[in-house]
Amino acid sequence: MAKMTLQELRKLRDTKKSEIQKRVVDDKDTQIIVGMGTCGIAAGAKEVLDAFLKELDEHNLNSVVVTQTGCMGLCYVEPTVEVISPGMPSVIYGKVDVEVAKTIVKEHIMGNKLVTDHVFDRPSADILKDGGK
């Protein structure tokens, strides 16, 4: 992308916003977001991310995208992972290790069930949910 004008920036924002709202990115409707701050990585987030990729691959789950984000603030239960899938409330899982990652894929992604003992609470409302107005 070349340097943008104001109009281009606004257009890009609108496009990306609707993508996020539809929760469909690049035709993928399910997102696994791994908290990859220093704290998460120190607690094993990289291994967890790899485990997700491997597990999704094994089950040929092509509509799932795995991305990273920063620290969610829940340091006591790192690594943390947010799962957003159609028809389900988006939830944050904590204390996710390789085994839990596999369980999340099987139960949550494939079985539409929340995984017991690992759901944690998002710490606050989103001040930008109404577009920051």
Place this chain on the structure above:
Amino acid sequence: MNTVHMKINGKPVEIEAGSNILAAAKKANVNIPTLCYHPDLPAWAACGLCVVKQENSPKLLRACAAPVQENLSIITHDAELYQIRKTVIEMILSTHPNDCLMCARNGTCELQRFAAEFGVREQPYEVRLVDLPKDTSTTSIVLDPSKCIKCGRCVQVCQDMQGVFALEFIGRGDHTVVSPAADLPLNDSPCIKCGQCSAHCPVGAIYEKDEIGDFVRAVSNPELHVVTQIAPAVRVALGESFNLPAGTITTGKIYSALRRLGVAKVFDTNFSADLTIMEEGSELVKRLTTGKGAIPQITSCCPAWTDYMEKYYPDMIPNFSTAKSPMMMQGAITKTYYAEKANVDPATIYSVAIMPCTAKKYEIGRDDNMHASGFKDVDLVLTTREFARLIKASGIDFLTLEDEKADSPIGEYAGAGTIFGNTGGVMEAALRTAYNLMTGEDLKNVEIDAVRGMEGVRTGEVDIKGTTLKVAVAHGMANVSTLLEEVREAKANGDEPPYHFIEVMACRGGCVSGGGQPYATTDEVRAQRIAGLYTDDEQSEVRCSHQNPEIKQIYADYLGAPLSEKSHHLLHTTYTERPLYKH
């Protein structure tokens, strides 16, 4: 001038904007204690003694660093401030040895003074001393890390005033020490031995190497013929050690004191200052008229400066005057010309120089050129501070001494020789004689205002009967770089050199405030000492070096002419590039 109106302890004070609160307090007859502030330096704000209160503010200000402001109201002394200051002094004392009686600064120590004023009678806090050896690696100064109070003056002097960067804070917190990088000995660092650190140190952590013992042994040795010389700047500063105002000319008393100390002959470096002008002036004229030799010619009388140049600007070596410093010229002719004339075996001559400078202690052993006479040309250098102690310890009542005269044939001097001790003086002296050398006539007005003054760098043009001589003067080592960069740039661009002649002195104000001069030198003191030298010049019958009868005599009897072969052998030297750090 912008004036600010403020109050010190309720008393209205008017003061120039940009001043600090210390200065404002002085105007209100109030002294605020400080151990780190020095008027030569920007406020470093380390010691914590000068804290003052601002009315209606809970935070204390540092009087050294806080600028004056309109309507500012300051409390400088109260019970709380007294207690804070006393606690700070006691804390500093808890990390400082209390061997005051055996300290180089006994009696002149600023910390000792405050301990006395604040009536410190016990050591309440845990004592932690730095257990590091003294650095005696240089011939000039001694670093005693155990005495250091980390006020930072020496580091600021070394870096900001002198641009040398030999000293730095090493380590952090209470492990901080002042030392050359990589814990190298000072002598292996870029140190130029100017000794400004020792002149600014408030305590006994950096001081001149004391060699009074060598002097005493020499004069009591019947085999030795002790001959002395005194530098121009010593005569206007030594008096301060005997409570005379700065700038008081004490030449006659110094000669007298030296004789009482048992020396055989009392000569004067000023004679050789005149000799230097003959050589260096001729050299300049030669470079200008023959086109041989690099332009600008740069003075080389200052050993700290030559050391600096060899380390930081070795590309300037060709620009340096090959003339030795007056002290070294005096040393060389003492053991040749004088020895011959007086029929004294030069091997028995012990040549002592009284100098305002610590680098002079280094200069006498710089290289083989300092043995031009076949012997060590100068055997010993004592700084003004050592000399004052020597006089006192020898029981000489300096103030009541009769004035005496120097000995012949190398003791007489022209006014030109005496102003060698201040910034611009070498230039002025050289121009007086260069005029004569170039035109065959003497200047009507020998006082050349263009090169006088205290600005760190001064430039001017001097008309020598139609020939314009572009000159520049720098003092305070850090100021020289602007000039030298100009020269380098012109050289790189193939342009005309921006100057023909440059005078450099390492210390601010010139030798009058050399690293070996009495303590508490400020710009005010510098101005008084400089005024003393100009007065000495004015009072001299002969103002120009080439008119000095003894100078004429030495050329007639011994040297032949300036730049003669003999002159070259005895009075000129060479320079070599030196590394900043020896490994």
Place this chain on the structure above:
Amino acid sequence: MSYRNYILVCGGTACESSKATEIYEALVNEIKHQNLTEEVQVIKTGCFGFCEQGPIVKILPEDSFYVQVTPADAKELVEEHIVKGREVKRLLYNKDKSKKHAKVEDIEFYQKQFRIVLRNCGFIDPENIDEYIAREGYAALEKVLFEMTPDQVIDELRTAGLRGRGGAGFPTWMKWNFTKQANGECKYVVCNADEGDPGAYMDRSTLEGDPHSVLEAMTIAGRTVGANQGFIYIRAEYPLAIHRLEIAMAQAREYGLLGKNILNSGFDFDIEIRLGAGAFVCGEETALLASIEGKRGMPVPRPPFPAVKGLWGMPTVINNVETWANIPVIMLKGGDWFSQIGTADSHGTKVFALTGKIRNSGLVEVPMGTTLREIIYDIGGGIANDRKFKAVQTGGPSGGVITADYLDTPIDFASLTKLGSMMGSGGMIVMDEDDCIVDVAKFYLNFSVEESCGKCSPCRIGGRTLANLLEKITKGNGELKDIEQMKEIGSAMKKASLCALGQTAPNPILSTLNYFEDEYMAHIVDKKCPAGKCKSLITYNILEDKCIGCTACARKCPVGAISGERRSVHVIDQAACIKCGACFDTCKFGAIEVR
């Protein structure tokens, strides 16, 4: 097929101990009973905080937050909420609406946290500028470049009442205004990312999670004060944050959001990263600027302030990461919006790194005015291992302790200072009854002493003397006069040190002396450490009536200080004992006592 409802039962230790399992089972039975197992999933979760109000049940997707639920409530919850779709009002968490910070309408939510600074952390991929842009990223810059004058920006900041989040809380608009009005050949904008308090990592997380918010804010400042160059001074120990900043800067440059002629506005601004070597004192702004200039990081006296004479002598706006991260939101939502959050004295939110003996440690962002109790108990879930709360340290090594008596103090700049602590950059370390207060003071003081630059004598010498006095006291060699000396030196350091590091270094001592003088006295007079922490002051003894002579302790003792025949009472050789506590941990019969 998905479930239509999810019932989440908090399975945190606190809720667990108050019958969470029974509630879970009751709910499962009730769902079965109603034949809803295909429609509703009941699961146990991790701790939700609010442990004082537990057990907690949350029902999704409505996000209904039920507190103090009992097994008996299961039936009603299922019948009302799940079957009839009506929330059970009497169990819903009732937010105290009298609090000023509840004024903002859109936080009618049970959470105590309110995230402005951390708005994007954990939401977006920090390595993808598009995600930042999608969440109103660079919209504030747009506004500033095309719709606002620099004076309007400063007015907006003034209305917002944003104060610096680095520690002292200086009004941000004033800093910017000084720099804007100052004359200089050029001006600079600096981000202080030299976070270094023990236990604080707010800035690291912000930069790792949302680097663009800082870049955008610095560009806004550049536009406002007339600077074209920014520097981010960040410690080299933060490699991930540096990496993400570098990616963010490259992406912003590619989009033309940094560099020449940003969005064709004619405004140029770029940013460079400068790495710090980790000296704590380089977080002090004048030392930081010296370090950027390549000099030794030592503070210089202020005034002149960096806003007027900063980097290379030029006017410089310097703010810390958290302050920067607030700026785009203020520009976007307006100063008025921001000023309604918090207390009269301190607007907006504050991020804390909640650590220590706390159940749910983590990064929390709360509106100013939130009480310590809310942070520690509602968000942090209370003290770990059911120990008793002793104190909380805010402001890191510059702050002080706050005791249980003051837990209901609403936190803002003024209230913490009044308590002898300070806001600081946001470290919040919780201590329990096992923490020795003298030991805590020693820890912080040693930190400050090691991090002192050594420039000014009050800090350099006073700090070490204080540290040694504390060492002496914890070693059992304390004397009563030591207390007086500590106060004397402490107050001289506070008043006469050059920078905030030295001025605040004695705070941990002075504040613990203030609140826990009896504990100091116990060390000095009784030669006892009540918390059992100071090894020189404790002894391990074997209680004759409890020891069964199992020899476990003797086998564990690393120095062979315990002797005794099998099945007879053992004895500890006090001279040989190194007080490691291995015997205490090993004994299953409670036969070892610490005195």
